[in-house]
Amino acid sequence: MALHLSDLRFQIYNAGLLGVGKEALKQGAKSGFYISVFFSVTLNSISWLFEEDYRWTNWLATTSTDIVKAVLGAIGGILFGLLIAVVAISAGIIVGVGISILLNQADIKLKITESLIKYLEQREKEFMRRASINIGEELRRVYLVTTESIVKSVKIKVKKELNGFINELVNPW
DSSP, X not given: OOOOTTSGGGSTTOHHHHTOSHHHHHHXXXXXXXXXXXXXXXHHHHHHHXXXXXXXXXXXXXXXXXXXXXXXXXXXXXXHHHHSOTTHHHHHHHHHHHHHHHHHHHHHHHTHHHHHHHHHHHHHHHHHHHHHHHHHHHHHHHXXXXXHXXXXXXXXXXXXXXXXXXHXXXXXX
């Protein structure tokens, strides 16, 4: 069976073939999101490895806000792309990048990432403080149980020895 350019699969409203339309726009946004997340995680991981003052809280906060920015950028790109179907992919990419840049500037100005880092570090300190209190309490419990066990063992041993001694006194043969 020969295919001709006039066949249905080659016509302009077949979005899958031409790379335009809703599906192509969603695929473009999805690809852009994956690329953004990949680079964010990679660059933040490199910073975590090589920068002395870059902690796990920095990594988590920065990566999280980057992912949120990528999601919002992709959503903005899709919504804008749906409005203008002819140049959906290029316009969607441009708007998505623009929204991401604006969100990044807003993040810098409002210090969202820094606030998240401070919050995570505060929670970490609080957790470590609670953990040290709990560890102290657990050590006290272990000490008490161990002491009780030793005292009980000594009582049993002394009782056994005394019974043996008394039996020898009463029944020497």
